[in-house]
Amino acid sequence: MFSNVHIVLVNTSHPGNIGSTARAMKTMGFKKLILVNPKEFPSEKSNALAVGCTDVLKTAKVFPSLDVAIGSSNINIGLSARTRKASIPVLSVDDCVKYVLSNNSLKYNIIFGSEASGLSNSDLLKCDYIVSIPTYKDYSSLNLSAAVQLITYELYQKSNIHKLITKKSTSYATTKEKNYFIESLIDLMNETNFMSVKNSKSLTKKIHILFNKANLESDEVNMLLGMINSIYKKLNK
């Protein structure tokens, strides 16, 4: 079940939360855990809280950076309380669930930030979508593993209703392919002086958002790269 969905924890401070997350995942049929730069792992504290599910911890993959961690996936969904700040498309929890369940030939990452500060702005830019779990106005401090529990529960619940459909496999670009293109485009824009020190940050953001929304296929990325190459050739003529 849910073999195409990874739960990704970024910069987790407390090893206990990694153990609780493993338990939360397994109760809902999720087994694929990715850890990006955890403060302490493996750890006795993680094992202690992963009652009956150290298998999830043993098969967890650890990466030094988010980029590498999500390279081979197709769709990245970031959890964040700060949806207004970003212009990245926002999904409700329900729509996120429908989307993930809509096509199990795609590889999804559901990405959770650190306990203290969540996902950074640069991490959010790598996300195709942002999801925010609604909380009561006076106190919004959801525990990390509690957030994982809520999202995995909603997916598990709805998976019994929406029958999983394997759509005709369109060959969506991997995150790595897509980001290689985006970096190439940014290089080019620096080259052309379209990008300056002043506008670099906001432009980078806009480019990410635009191409994340496009749900690029591999062929389309190749085409875009071909376009960039052709521009370079022309420039160097």
Place this chain on the structure above:
Amino acid sequence: MFSNVHIVLVNTSHPGNIGSTARAMKTMGFKKLILVNPKEFPSEKSNALAVGCTDVLKTAKVFPSLDVAIGSSNINIGLSARTRKASIPVLSVDDCVKYVLSNNSLKYNIIFGSEASGLSNSDLLKCDYIVSIPTYKDYSSLNLSAAVQLITYELYQKSNIHKLITKKSTSYATTKEKNYFIESLIDLMNETNFMSVKNSKSLTKKIHILFNKANLESDEVNMLLGMINSIYKKLNK
């Protein structure tokens, strides 16, 4: 918000779970916590995990037994994985949410058992309804505070959709009134030898289930007690 809903933890072993529960509750707008016979409370461990919500712990009420704890409420909903064993009416999570949101003039208890074994059979008999959170078949060991998080989240979410309606206040019997009647009836049945050592357990269960389903009003309880009294008078004549 949710001032008519108590979260009741019975025989909690780990004080950390009490702290995590307080946090889970507060993120979804719940503040009323009842603790029945906790192993350790108050506790440093509870406080440490109740980040920013020690107010919930400070106002928590502690009782030595479930009976006393739920005496002044109207409706008791017990969480249990063992729904098949009992013949107590079972609600899905969705139906439970609709029921609790349907009438905020009633006092609801949502009752969670101990980490190791959940609610006992005798505790379940005090419940009007049982709710079971669906989990993946291979591993159903939901953490206590994770279970509280899921139920409170569902209630909070749906409360934004179903507008809270205060129905014309029918004067539902309190749990104390109802159980006083049930005990009187059982005493009478012992008196009449309808109840024996052999059938006492199963009959007690059936009586509880029957009258819990009836959603008794105070007037009805009074009437039933009057009937019992009249029988005693006749017997002693």
